[in-house]
Amino acid sequence: RVLRVAIMGLGSYGTRVAEAMLSCTRAKLVGVISGTPSKITDWQSRYGIPEKNCYNYENFDAIKDNPDIDAVYIITPNALHHDQVIRVAKAGKHVICEKPMAINAKKGQEMADACKAANVQLLVGYRMHFEPKTLEVIRKRKAGDFGKITFFQGLCGFTIGDPTQWRLNKQLSGGGSMMDIGIYAVNGARYMVGEEPVWVTAQETKTDPVKFREGIDETIQFQFGFPSGAVASCLSTYHMNYLDKFFLNGEKGYAEMQPSTGYGPIIGHTNAGELTQPVTNHQTVQMDEMAAILFDGMQPVVPIDGQEAIRDLKVIDAIYLAAKTGKKIGISI
Numbered sequence: 090r091v092l093r094v095a096i097m098g099l100g101s102y103g104t105r106v107a108e109a110m111l112s113c114t115r116a117k118l119v120g121v122i123s124g125t126p127s128k129i130t131d132w133q134s135r136y137g138i139p140e141k142n143c144y145n146y147e148n149f150d151a152i153k154d155n156p157d158i159d160a161v162y163i164i165t166p167n168a169l170h171h172d173q174v175i176r177v178a179k180a181g182k183h184v185i186c187e188k189p190m191a192i193n194a195k196k197g198q199e200m201a202d203a204c205k206a207a208n209v210q211l212l213v214g215y216r217m218h219f220e221p222k223t224l225e226v227i228r229k230r231k232a233g234d235f236g237k238i239t240f241f242q243g244l245c246g247f248t249i250g251d252p253t254q255w256r257l258n259k260q261l262s263g264g265g266s267m268m269d270i271g272i273y274a275v276n277g278a279r280y281m282v283g284e285e286p287v288w289v290t291a292q293e294t295k296t297d298p299v300k301f302r303e304g305i306d307e308t309i310q311f312q313f314g315f316p317s318g319a320v321a322s323c324l325s326t327y328h329m330n331y332l333d334k335f336f337l338n339g340e341k342g343y344a345e346m347q348p349s350t351g352y353g354p355i356i357g358h359t360n361a362g363e364l365t366q367p368v369t370n371h372q373t374v375q376m377d378e379m380a381a382i383l384f385d386g387m388q389p390v391v392p393i394d395g396q397e398a399i400r401d402l403k404v405i406d407a408i409y410l411a412a413k414t415g416k417k418i419g420i421s422i
């Protein structure tokens with residue numbers, strides 16, 4: 090069964106997903122939701138989308154009466170996800186939502202609750218959970234190849250441009266680099282180590298308070314402790330380029346990936362040699378796998394559901410609290 094998807098938010102990542110879906114075997118772009126009529130007509134002609142599957146932000150609740158759409162993929166600014174996910178759920182369609190699913194764990198839980206009440210599934214665009222080299226490192230860790238895990242390092246960042254963009258507006262982004270790119274280190278620490286953190290410490294640095302206003306973090310360094318005694322040390326930033334690196338260390342071996350979460354190719358090696366798994370288009374694979382999850386009950390190696398997103402958001406809430414108070418924050422995920 091093919092997953093028939095409408096994309097909400099026809100911006101840069103929405104476009105990337107739409108292009109990637111042209112190569113899908115089990116997912117097809119069939120609809121759009123946009124506030125810009127000219128984008129709708131462009132997308133209609135590029136992807137062959139019929140008029141009856143085109144909606145705007147006012148009328149998309151009517152998607153409930155459209156039997157030709159199975160799921161809506163929300164690819165809008167972070168702070169809008171909450172209300173949009175709840176409206177799609179109420180329209181009875183499965184929801185795929187971009188990361189960060191919400192701007193805090195409380196809102197994330199409300200979204201998961203709304204999807205449960207509406208009896209629809211909620212999936213999050215965790216594309217790395219389908220990336221072959223990432224999955225190989227997880228497989229090797231589970232097989233004991235690295236021995237007892239002792240340490241993870243995740244470095245995630247880039248230098249952000251245009252100061253007027255939504256990513257630097259707290260009303261739309263919910264936060265700064267942590268929400269956007271630091272989340273990869275948070276999520277990566279969890280799937281690489283294979284445990285949930287029990288404490289968090291964090292330190293924020295801001296060199297440009299004009300560009301990075303109140304509530305928009307520029308750079309945060311953060312540390313986790315795990316139940317086994319393993320620790321993690323990570324960095325999230327909008328102020329340094331070429332930061333896309335994971336390092337996992339164990340008593341018997343290690344894995345190192347750089348780039349570790351970019352669109353690809355992911356490059357990495359372990360103490361045993363190069364990681365040689367194939368290079369994939371992350372979004373194509375993700376959409377095909379999502380069809381299998383939604384329709385066949387396939388269980389991904391690392392979950393991509395609302396609960397997984399809430400776990401990341403609980404950690405991010407704790408990172409912000411730790412950075413603000415300077416205290417070590419105990420957490421239970």
Ligand code: NAD
Binds near residue numbers: 167
């Ligand atoms: P973008 O600015 O390129 O696109 C956002 C879209 O939302 C635009 O088409 C814009 O018109 C629309 N929009 C609707 N309401 C809006 C409003 N009130 N204000 C501003 N824009 C509005 O952003 P993007 O890079 O496509 O990011 C969108 C989402 O996708 C974010 O949540 C982001 O974190 C996520 N994302 C995920 C990945 C990934 O690899 N998984 C990569 C990039 C972005």
